[in-house]
Amino acid sequence: MAKVKYYYDPKTLSYRKIEKGTRYKIRNTAIFLASSALMGALFYLVADNFINSPKEKRLHREVENMKIQYDILNGKMNQAVAVLEGLQKRDDDIYRVIFEAEPIPNTIRKAGFGGANRYKKLEGFDNSELIKETAQRMDQITKEIYVQSRSFDEIVDMAEDKTKLLAAIPAIQPVANKDLKRMASGFGLRVDPFTKARKMHNGMDFSAQIGTPVYATGDGKVIRADNRASGFGNHIRIDHGYGYTTVYAHLNEYNVRKGQKVKRGEIIGFVGNTGRSRGPHLHYEVWLNDDKLNPVNFYYGELSPEEFSTIIQMSSQPNQSFD
Known part of the structure; x- marks a missing residue:
């Protein structure tokens, strides 16, 4: 209940009740609304900046x-x-x-x-x-x-x-050491057994008994197994890829056929004395892109340093070849 307010009237020497008119009510309402809005704004600012929801x-x-x-x-x-x-x-x-x-x-x-x-x-x-x-x-x-x-x-x-x-890559001897009689002739200028003149010998001769196994010196594919090459008699050629080819000549018989794939150490034939030959032996060549290489440089796969040194010494002697 609103308070009733009075004022002193000096004319009548008495207190009289204050009557609140429309203007007074409007003013008070305006003040109240303004105050409420101000307080609401202040509360919003405080809540927005200092109080998280x-x-x-x-x-x-x-x-x-x-x-x-x-x-x-x-x-x-x-x-x-x-x-x-x-x-x-x-x-x-x-x-x-x-x-x-x-x-x-x-x-x-x-x-x-x-x-x-x-x-x-x-x-x-x-x-x-x-x-x-x-x-x-x-x-x-x-x-x-x-x-x-x-x-x-x-x-x-x-x-x-x-x-x-x-x-x-050819990496072993084509004839095992235990089967060798001797290293008959190496790579280089040698005395021809038929003409007795010195000429280039493009391979190595391994002296062994007829029928001694001959081994493939590297993985490859047999591209020839015939006797149609001049002087080689029965011979085998293996294409090893990467430009390498090996030749095995003067064989007694074959153990492979043309087109057959072989692995290093596999028996491909047997020592013989066919073709232009002065005795049972294997003539062995290594080619790289048709260039004849010294086979002695390809025996690292099975020889000890001492055995390799002996092979080098024997193959370097300027003796007579077997073919």
Whole structure:
């Protein structure tokens, strides 16, 4: 209930009740509304700046948690970069050196991304720089991993090819040491057993009994097994790939046929005395792209240093060849 107010009237010497008119009511209402609006504004400002709603508190926690997660993610990426750099260094300095391949240039490993701004959709947020930087690092690492993966694929291919090359290159004697009578003649100028003149001897002669096994000196494919080559009699030729071919001449008989694939150490024939020959022996040649090479340089697969030294000494003697 509103208070009743009075005022003293000196004319009547008495107190009279104050009557509140419309104007008074309007003024008081206006003052009340203005005060309420002012208090509401002040409350809003205080609440907006100093008091968070439950939803705002939840969002704030989520943002802080996101920052923590991004920090953790960047830490893991630092570790991934360190591991990746180690792989790249071993790739360039070890693996590619072994297989005689050029290292991958940094311009390829560290190449960026061209075109339009890939991270435009990440702009306009309070933490845009953090998010963009993390996305850029992730993309860069992903690309470097892809490049490294392709490099390892190449290394695997080179390793497989190297394995095939090592298996194909002639690397053993065609006649076992236990079956040899002697090293009859080596590579170089030798006395011809028929003309007695010195001429080039393009292979090595292994003296052994007729029927002694003859072995393929490397993996390959038999491209000839016949007696149609002048002076060679019954002979075999094996294509080892990579430009290498071996010849086995004056055989008594064959143990393979044309077109057959053979492995190093497989018996392909037997020592004989066919063709232009002065006694039972195997004439053995190694070709590289049609150039005749000294076979003695290809016996590293089974000889000890002492045995190899003996072979070198024996094959270097300027004696008479058997063919």
